[in-house]
Amino acid sequence: MSAQPFNHGEPRDHTLDACFLGPYGENDALLEKMLVEFLRDHVYWRRNFHPEDPPAIATAAAHHPDYLAFESRMRRELHQLSASLKKSVPFHSPRYIGHMASDLLLPGLAAQMLTLPYNPNNVSEDAAPVTVDMEVQVGLQLARMLGYPHDPAQDACAFGHLTSGGTLANYQALRLALALKAFPVALRAAKIPGLALPEDDWSAFNLTQADCIALLTDWQAWLVAQPAAGRSGWLQRVERERIEQRGLVDFFAAHATLKLPRVLAPVTAHYSWSKGVKLLGLGSDQLELLPTEGMRLDRDALRDTLERCAREQQPVLMCVAVLGGTEYGTIDPIDQVLAARDASRQRGLDFAVHVDAAWGGYLATLFRNEDGSLRPRDEVATDYVQFPTPAVHAAFAALGATDSVTVDPHKLGYLPYGSGAFICRDHRAMSLLAERADYVFHGGTPKDYLARYRSLGQFIPEGSKSGAAAAAVYVTHKVLPLDHAHFGRLPCATVRAAETFHARAQRFALELADCVHALVPFAPDSNLVCLALNPRGNRSITAANAFMRELHDTLRCDPQQPLQTKEFFGSVTTLRPDMLGHAQTTRIFQALGLDASSIDPDEDRLMILRHTLMNPYLIDHENGISYIDRYFEFLGRRMRAMHQAASHST
Structure with a gap:
């Protein structure tokens, strides 16, 4: 990939200029104006709720010694908090290229702050009559972005809800998949007459999701048709078998x-999957990690595993595909996972396909037209040098045929923590997760889509949850619709930055070839790029890691030092031979000048730099600054200094 020239005259996207508070706080007046305006509006709302009620706090109270003492203590503690927070990681800065965090979008930040004084609890409409509906609408917004059915008038409409993060969304995916797969088995055990039930438990557990949902809706219709006197007994009979x-x-x-x-x-899957199988009670032994090819799920290994499972009559609950791995940003071949399931169905083995898109979910906006249709690859590619590869485009095009997806608005959605999301393709399956708590949930199961989910707490892992977070996500998606012409401008800027970073890294490897081996181990699928470094002449993994730890000390946040002493902030991860496989390990380690023959695949791992390129101001056309160039200049100085220090010590 050749380096892209720095174009000082490139047209500026002034919409993006209004999206963030800004690296220098440039939009402080805009944020302050909105917050003051809506704080006053909130106060007027309080005063006009029942204006005949007299003020409970007298004006004279503000002059009482106790009042003044409390105000003083409050101000003191808040000032101390404000001072302490100055040691926080500067996610807002284009000098921060570490973990999956960046500046926050103003619509979401303002919406969350605006909603906080109302303190809605999205467990049900009783506690959040406004923001529960917003959360359900967020699910539909995300469903449209992913290519799922998103019209509530359709029986098979998708459904989504927010979570504290991707981890809890992954738990929900496991929970729903198990409930849906096991339900036909329970119906067989309950011996419900008049339903077309599978002939044995294996067949029942391996119904497709569409067939499971059809059986579920048939059961619900059958139950409603029973005489009222016997309906409860039949319901209890099935419930006892679930x-x-x-x-x-x-x-x-x-x-x-x-x-x-x-x-x-x-094997690249997030550790939340290990947590999830433990939490569900399946146990770690039931989580089978499959090898990768270039840190992307190996489709041949998946097919071989499914053939073995079918032969041994080993049920498979779910296959997870990763859309933007947290370590390397790589994207699994989702289309190939679906193709493998189609082939597996011919052998009587079926399973849910879930996509963990906690990181890469919002990249789907790059592939969506304003009408929700899929953009062809050639059209998407006009904005980039190599993105998207045919494999990446095929993966995103296949999202709409999967069963459920995890997305994190607090990652590439640029929204405050914690805002994860779970979306399932067909909302009718959610009735299997419903709970009852009579003090907050009322009535039966209404046919109206929005009315059904206003008692949101019945269906989700959490009880109490912030309605302010739902408002933040909803408003952001309204201001920046989830298509390439609106929200897509953000990931577009960052993917282009990743391509520039990749090209600059290749040039850096040539410039520093006399003192260090430098390698991007995997071409980026998204806006996350890793860089492996090893001092020239070194063959030892131990020495290479010591070198990297010394370098990382200059890039990590240190609360004992002023932030301004750091030129850039970065993160590290590791390359593990047991994850890479022999061929990839040999390729990478030989390119770095390391001795691949002495590697213990179970013990040895190589530290590498990991760069998350979320900040849209990495290339500042306003001031003619490329922070990507500045970062590699910084790295070059550090490499030269460390090389000279090592030479003098020997």
Whole structure:
């Protein structure tokens, strides 16, 4: 990839200029004006709720010694907090290229701050009559971005809700998949007459999701048609057989021909999947991590695994594909995962396909037209040098055929923590997760889509949850619709920055070839680029890691030092031979001048730099500054200094 020339005259996107507070706080007046305006509006709302009520706090109270003492203590503690927070990581700065965090979008920041004094609790409409609807609408906004059905008038409309983060969204995916796969087995055990039930438990557990949902809706219709006097008994009969009632141990003991199901995921999958199978009670033994090719799920390994599972009658609950790995930003071949499932169905083995797009989900905006249709690859590619590869485009094009997705608005959505999201393709499955708590939930299951989910707490892992977070996401998506012409401007700028960074890294490797080996181990699929470094002449992984730790000390946040002493902030990850496989390990380690023959694949891992290029101001056309160039100039100075120090010590 050749370096892109720095174009000082490139047209400026003034929409993006209004999106953030800015690296220098340039939009402080805009944010202050909005906050004061809406704080006053909130106060007027309070005063006009029942204007006949007299003020409970007398004006004279502000002069009482106790009042003044409390105000003084409050101000003192807030000033101390403000001073302490100055040691925080400067995510807002284009000098920060470390973890998956950046500046916050003004619409979301202002919406969250505006909503906080109202303190809505999105457990139900009783506690949040406005923001619960907003959260349900957010699910539909994200569904449209992913290519899921998003019209509530459709029976098979998608559904999504917010979570504290991607980890909890992944838990919800496991929970829903297990409930849906086990339900036909429970119906068979309850011996419901008049329903077309599978002939055995294996067939019941391996129905497709569409067939499971069809059976669920048939059961619901059958139940409604029963005489009122007997309806409760039939319902209880089925509930007693469900896995949610019996628990894993008793359920699978009662259906002895079924083994505990497996969860398949690439070895690059986030550790939340290990947490999830433990939390669900499946146990770590049921999480099978599959090898990768170039840190992307190996489709041949997946097919071989599925063939083995079908042959051994080993049920598979779910296969996880990663859309933007947290370590390297790589994108799994989702289309190939779906193709493998199609082939597996011919052998009687079916499973849910979930996409962990906590990082890369919002990149889907690059592939969406304003009408929600998919953009062809050639059209998308006009804005970039190499992005998207045919494989990456095929992966995003396949999203709409998956069963559920995790997305993190607090990552590439540029919104405050914690705002994760879970989206399932067909909302009707969610009825299997419903709980009842009579003091907050009322009535039965209304047909109206929005009305059904106003008792949101029935369906989600959390109880109490912030309505302010839902307002932030909803308003942001309204201001910046989730298509390439609006929200897509943000990831477009950052993917282009990643391409520039990649090209600059290749030039850096040539410029510093006399003192260091430098390599981008995997071409970026998104806006996350890693860089491996090893001093020239060194063959030892231990020495290479010591070199990297010394370098990382200059890039990590140190609360004992003023932030201004750091020129740039970065993060590190590791290359693990057990994840890479022999061929990739040999390629990378030989390119770095390391001795690949002495590697212990279970013990040795190589530290590398990891760069998250989220900030849209990495190339500042206003002032003619490329922070990417400045970063590599900084790295070059550090490499030269460390090389000279090592030479003198020997």
